[in-house]
Amino acid sequence: MTLKEKTIQAADFVSSKIGATPEIGIILGTGLGSLADRIENAVVISYSEIPNFPDSTVKFHAGKLICGTLCGKSVMVMQGRFHYYEGYPMRDFTMPVRMMHYLGARTLLVSNAAGGIRENLVPGTLALITDHINLMGMNPLIGPFEDFLGTRFPDMSDPYTKELRDLAHRIARELEINLVDNIYAAISGPSFETPAEIRMLQNLGADSVGMSVVPEALVARQLGMRILGITAITDQALPDSMAELTHEEVSRVAKEITPKFNALVERIIESL
Numbered sequence: 001m002t003l004k005e006k007t008i009q010a011a012d013f014v015s016s017k018i019g020a021t022p023e024i025g026i027i028l029g030t031g032l033g034s035l036a037d038r039i040e041n042a043v044v045i046s047y048s049e050i051p052n053f054p055d056s057t058v059k060f061h062a063g064k065l066i067c068g069t070l071c072g073k074s075v076m077v078m079q080g081r082f083h084y085y086e087g088y089p090m091r092d093f094t095m096p097v098r099m100m101h102y103l104g105a106r107t108l109l110v111s112n113a114a115g116g117i118r119e120n121l122v123p124g125t126l127a128l129i130t131d132h133i134n135l136m137g138m139n140p141l142i143g144p145f146e147d148f149l150g151t152r153f154p155d156m157s158d159p160y161t162k163e164l165r166d167l168a169h170r171i172a173r174e175l176e177i178n179l180v181d182n183i184y185a186a187i188s189g190p191s192f193e194t195p196a197e198i199r200m201l202q203n204l205g206a207d208s209v210g211m212s213v214v215p216e217a218l219v220a221r222q223l224g225m226r227i228l229g230i231t232a233i234t235d236q237a238l239p240d241s242m243a244e245l246t247h248e249e250v251s252r253v254a255k256e257i258t259p260k261f262n263a264l265v266e267r268i269i270e271s272l
Contacts, residue, residue: 022076025100029112031254090140114210129229150222182207186214
């Protein structure tokens with residue numbers, strides 16, 4: 001089955017369950033899933049029900065697609081995402097972004113938890129992704145091409161839409177939320193980084209590091225979608241003072257950031 005066929009099959013199933021065309025797609029990262037609880041007239045579909053969707057195998061990812069209304073906008077929310085380190089081909093686990101676009105979404109809000117590798121990116125900080133460095137060793141756009149997939153060679157001069165970044169900063173100021181610009185480095189995982197790897201990432205110009213976002217952003221760019229990326233900084237990794245880190249700790253801090261994350265995202269959606 002081709003990627004186009006997989007996408008349309010998944011979209012047809014989801015479309016049969018929901019009553020509205022989604023305007024905005026949202027992907028919620030580790031510990032940030034509670035935003036989905038605020039959706040009105042919600043239709044909840046387990047990933048396991050949707051044709052061609054992978055299984056979400058990571059703890060703290062609910063594995064549900066939730067469709068409904070948030071702040072007056074029709075949204076489609078992934079409560080939990082898929083990762084390269086789970087063993088799925090990138091073309092498969094980014095297919096949900098293509099499904100969102102096929103069903104009508106033209107804006108993608110993607111969120112994640114990540115480690116700050118600069119002094120100013122302390123745990124509890126919300127960071128706006130201005131650019132990224134793909135160190136995952138793979139690109140989801142590799143493979144057979146057809147026009148359905150978008151443009152063959154997507155422009156990446158503005159990967160995270162400046163108009164949306166400006167809006168996010170304006171709303172953060174109104175809410176008195178400290179929103180810090182950052183360049184995000186994506187690695188494959190699932191191991192966390194060594195001190196030497198953190199030094200390398202700093203030298204490359206990265207401000208934070210994580211194991212997601214970039215594959216989804218690349219697919220959204222190929223489709224011509226507007227993209228906003230918001231990172232919850234859940235730990236700080238500085239080469240000379242590295243502390244032991246667990247996934248449970250990452251999730252715990254992300255949950256603590258959730259109230260201001262939710263407030264920021266809701267106001268952004270309301271303003272779109």
